[in-house]
Amino acid sequence: MTALAVNRLCKSFEGLRVTANVNLSVEPGERRLIIGPNGAGKTTLFNLITGELAPDSGTIGLFDRDITRVPSHRRPHLGMARTYQIITLFAPDTILRNVTLALLGLAPLRWNPFIDIDREHDLIESARAALARVGLDHIAHRPLSETSYGERRRVEIAMALAQKPKVLLLDEPFAGLSIDERRDVQQLLQAIPREVTIVMIEHNMDVALDFAERITLLHFGEVIVEGTRAEVVADPRTREVYLGH
Amino acid sequence: MSRLRHAAIAVALLLLATLPVWVGNPYYINVASQILLFAVFALALNVLVGYGGLVSLGHAGLFAIAGYAAALMLQAGHGHFAADLAAIVVTLAASAVFAVLALRSTGIGFLMITLALGQIIWGIAYRWASLTNGDNGVNVTTRPAPFGISLANAHSFYFATLIAFLLAVATMAVFVRSPFGASLRGTRDQARRMNALGYNVWLIRFLAILFSGFWTGVSGILFIYYNQFISPQVSALTASAEVLLMVISGGTATLLGPIAGAAIVVIMKNVVSAYIERWNLVLGVVFVIIISFMPEGLVPGTVRLWRWGWQALQARLNGTAVRPVGERSP
Numbered sequence: 001m002t003a004l005a006v007n008r009l010c011k012s013f014e015g016l017r018v019t020a021n022v023n024l025s026v027e028p029g030e031r032r033l034i035i036g037p038n039g040a041g042k043t044t045l046f047n048l049i050t051g052e053l054a055p056d057s058g059t060i061g062l063f064d065r066d067i068t069r070v071p072s073h074r075r076p077h078l079g080m081a082r083t084y085q086i087i088t089l090f091a092p093d094t095i096l097r098n099v100t101l102a103l104l105g106l107a108p109l110r111w112n113p114f115i116d117i118d119r120e121h122d123l124i125e126s127a128r129a130a131l132a133r134v135g136l137d138h139i140a141h142r143p144l145s146e147t148s149y150g151e152r153r154r155v156e157i158a159m160a161l162a163q164k165p166k167v168l169l170l171d172e173p174f175a176g177l178s179i180d181e182r183r184d185v186q187q188l189l190q191a192i193p194r195e196v197t198i199v200m201i202e203h204n205m206d207v208a209l210d211f212a213e214r215i216t217l218l219h220f221g222e223v224i225v226e227g228t229r230a231e232v233v234a235d236p237r238t239r240e241v242y243l244g245h
Numbered sequence: 246m247s248r249l250r251h252a253a254i255a256v257a258l259l260l261l262a263t264l265p266v267w268v269g270n271p272y273y274i275n276v277a278s279q280i281l282l283f284a285v286f287a288l289a290l291n292v293l294v295g296y297g298g299l300v301s302l303g304h305a306g307l308f309a310i311a312g313y314a315a316a317l318m319l320q321a322g323h324g325h326f327a328a329d330l331a332a333i334v335v336t337l338a339a340s341a342v343f344a345v346l347a348l349r350s351t352g353i354g355f356l357m358i359t360l361a362l363g364q365i366i367w368g369i370a371y372r373w374a375s376l377t378n379g380d381n382g383v384n385v386t387t388r389p390a391p392f393g394i395s396l397a398n399a400h401s402f403y404f405a406t407l408i409a410f411l412l413a414v415a416t417m418a419v420f421v422r423s424p425f426g427a428s429l430r431g432t433r434d435q436a437r438r439m440n441a442l443g444y445n446v447w448l449i450r451f452l453a454i455l456f457s458g459f460w461t462g463v464s465g466i467l468f469i470y471y472n473q474f475i476s477p478q479v480s481a482l483t484a485s486a487e488v489l490l491m492v493i494s495g496g497t498a499t500l501l502g503p504i505a506g507a508a509i510v511v512i513m514k515n516v517v518s519a520y521i522e523r524w525n526l527v528l529g530v531v532f533v534i535i536i537s538f539m540p541e542g543l544v545p546g547t548v549r550l551w552r553w554g555w556q557a558l559q560a561r562l563n564g565t566a567v568r569p570v571g572e573r574s575p
Contacts, residue, residue, distance in 0.1 A: 050441060076443035088438045090431060101431050104424055105442035113425040113456075120424070159442070 001064055003028045003197035004049070004167050009058030011041075011048055011221075018044045019055070020221040026167075028063075029194040033212030033229075034201045037241065041221040042201045043085060046169050049199075050082050051075050062167065077106060079166030083156040083173060085201070089144055095155055096140040099127040102159035130162035134188055150181035157188060168192070170200040174207055182207055209233070217241070261407055271399035275471075278403045280511045281410040282467040287491040287503030288413050289460035294489065295498030296421060297453045298433030300356045302485045303343065303363025307458055309370060309480030311336040311465025316383040316475050317376070325389035333462045339366075340458025344451045351436070363485050370477035382476030385469050396470065406467055413460050417500055420456070429453050430498075494535050496542025505543050 006024035010017070018041045026032050034042050047053040049060055051072030059068045062078055070078065090098050100117070103126055104110045118124070131137045134154040144152065153173060160168055173189065174182050186207050192198065202208035215232040217225040219241045225232050232238055265274050286308060293299040314335040318328035347358040370377045377383065388396040396402045420426045431439045432446045440446050469475050478484070491510050496502025509531065518524035539546020 052437070052441070071445075073440045073443055073445050076441065082441055084438070084441075088435055090434050090438075092434065097427075101427065101439075102442050104427065105439070105444050107424075109424050110428050110444065111425055113420050113423045115424065116419075116422045117424050117427050118422065163442070 001028065002026060002061065003030065003063060004199065005059075005061035005064075006045075006049065007059045007061065009045075009048060009060065010056045011044060011053060012056055018221050019048060022058070022218075022221070022223055024216060024223070026197055026199060028166075028197055030197055031211055031213045032197075032199045033208050033215045034199065034218060035203075035205075035208070035215060036218035036224075039220075040218040042218055043171055044221075045218070046082060046171055046201065049169065050080065076163060076165075079164075080169070081160040081163045081165035081167075082169040083160050083171055085171040085175060087149075087152050087156060089152060089155060089159075091145050092143070094141050094143055095131065095136060095147065095151075096124070096127055098144060098155055099130050099158055099162050100124065102162045103127055103130070106163055127162065130158045133161060133191075134158040135184070150177055150184070153177060153181070153185060154188065157185070161192070165196060167197045167199070170198060170202075172201055172203060174202060174204045186211070258411075261411075265400045265403055274399040274403050276511060276515045278399070278406045278471055279515065280508045281403075281406045282464050282471060283488070283491065283511055284504040284507040285410055285413045285460055285467065286464035286488050287495070287507045288417050288500075289457045289464060290488050291492045291497060291499075291503045292417070292420070292429075292453055292457040292460075294492050295502075296426065296429050296433060297450060299347075299351065299450065299454075300489070301343075301347070301359040301457075302356050302482070302489060303347075303359035303361070303366070304457075304461055304488055305480050305482075305484035306363035306366030307336055307339055307343065307461045308465040308468070308484070308488075309366055309475070309477075310339045311462035312469040312475040312479060313370065313377060313383065315466050316385050316469050319385055319387070320383060325387075329389075329466050332466050333459065336458055336462030336465065337455055340455050340461075341451075343458070344454035348447060348450055348454070360482065360485070363480065363482060367477055367480040367482070370480050377477070380477060382474055385473045385475070388470050388473070402471065406471070409463055409467060413463065414500065414504075416460075421500070425449075425452075490532060494532055494543055496544035496546070499542070499544050502542050502544040509543070 002025050004024065004026040006022055009019055009022045011019040022045060034045070036042050044053065048055050051067075051070065055068070059066055061067065062075075062080060065078070067075060067078065090101065100123060103123055107123070109120070109123070128137060128140060131140050134157055136151060136154055136158065139147070139151070144155065147155070157170075157173065170189075173185055177185060182204070189198070189211060200208065200211065209229060212229055214227065215229055216223055217232060217238055224241060225235045225237050227235070264277055268274055268277065286304075290301065290304050293301050311332045315328045315332035318331050319325070323331075343359065343362055346362065347355050350358060371379060388402065390396065391405070394401055396405050428439070428444055428449050431444065432449050436446050468479070487510060491506030492503045493506070494509060495504065495506025510528065513524055513528045513531065517527050521527055535543055535546070539549075541549070
């Protein structure tokens with residue numbers, strides 16, 4: 001069984017091939033790193049996997065189920081969660097409310113127009129527990145607009161983890177972080193149990209290489225190299241297109 | 246704060262319930278009824294504008310559909326209950342059509358489609374004379390008498406409108422605190438993220454439009470009973486703009502804002518117009534003043550200025566400098 005199976009996936013924007021015949025097979029519990037220069041089509045690949053974009057051809061499988069035609073808003077219900085490269089959160093609300101919305105997204109309760117959300121103690125408690133996991137419990141009631149960039153990154157991850165995903169897609173979780181913040185996020189990701197399969201896009205090689213077991217190198221929408229960390233780093237094509245020497 | 250709020254609600258309820266006693270003059274009681282029924286309309290629009298981030302410029306069309314449906318049913322000899330029920334059903338169906346067409350887009354696109362749909366309703370009301378009696382409008386000869394209480398006089402009609410108004414406010418108050426209300430606000434702030442979290446953004450917006458359509462229908466029915474006449478003017482673009490102005494000037498995404506906005510517009514129309522012929526000009530000046538000094542609307546703006554004044558007073562008493570508004574204490 002594969003956790004995530006991308007098969008001959010293609011996507012073009014007005015003739016420009018952004019995803020060209022991509023195959024990807026991620027085992028359950030695996031930590032997969034996707035690297036590639038700017039414009040290699042990494043985020044587009046994520047958007048295709050989550051369904052925010054529709055592929056021109058090819059299929060996407062989640063635990064041996066074909067989800068190519070499943071609407072994007074149904075995919076989180078099947079165990080897929082993502083974070084965004086550009087932080088996408090609810091600025092007017094508190095940190096706690098942000099995480100509560102993540103939990104509510106998978107609960108039938110979200111359609112209920114009659115009850116007071118602040119009195120749903122189970123929901124609030126789960127949200128607090130998710131915040132405790134990323135070490136933000138102490139500022140749960142702070143408005144998001146008053147938090148630091150590093151804290152927002154952790155809120156993003158807390159929201160994804162709160163949904164208890166089977167496959168977690170992380171789009172540059174270290175982008176824009178200081179060295180200290182990077183270490184915090186790194187510890188956070190290392191603590192995620194093996195039931196969760198993780199696919200991560202990252203530019204920051206020193207933190208990302210430690211994390212990954214297998215690496216896929218994308219270039220102009222194509223998979224150029226794929227293999228274990230050692231294989232990919234040693235491959236001359238990696239040096240050519242990515243490391244630049 | 247909570248105790249203060251409860252006290253304020255109790256005082257407001259007492260004032261509203263005793264209004265006919267201390268106002269006395271039936272003319273002003275009628276003005277109060279008008280404020281309340283337009284407040285229901287503005288609250289309904291606020292669901293979309295304030296909480297959904299969907300600015301509709303065609304809501305007078307839905308308001309008019311409810312009014313025409315009830316008026317035509319009554320003219321055809323049906324009872325009040327059947328007429329009102331039919332009006333609500335027709336308005337909900339029209340809201341669903343509005344939603345399916347307008348939700349192909351958000352922002353300016355949504356606004357333009359609702360504007361066009363509103364104009365179509367206006368065109369039908371104006372030109373399909375065999376159905377709507379065209380420019381001559383439709384008369385509503387009787388008001389209903391629920392539980393044997395005739396609503397023919399100003400007093401009883403005021404109380405009936407007040408009950409509908411309080412129900413609308415209570416529904417909205419529950420709605421905005423509910424999980425569904427939180428979902429709707431989420432789609433306003435980050436639609437893409439909501440989708441990625443598992444929310445069906447389209448369906449949430451669709452249901453919000455139906456909810457808004459329901460209360461728009463209720464206010465439309467109240468309007469034809471109040472006015473006892475409906476004409477194409479009710480569905481005109483200016484009517485859609487007027488209710489939007491009520492929401493924006495009072496304060497979007499607040500409960501009190503649309504009510505305050507409705508009060509301003511109705512008072513300008515009825516009271517100021519008795520003294521100044523060009524009352525529209527006065528209304529315009531009032532809006533410009535509100536938007537200049539309180540761009541967030543009258544109700545949130547007043548709260549902000551009140552806090553600022555209070556802080557300034559305290560600072561003067563303590564002999565310290567005033568912090569700019571909005572800055573937090575260290």
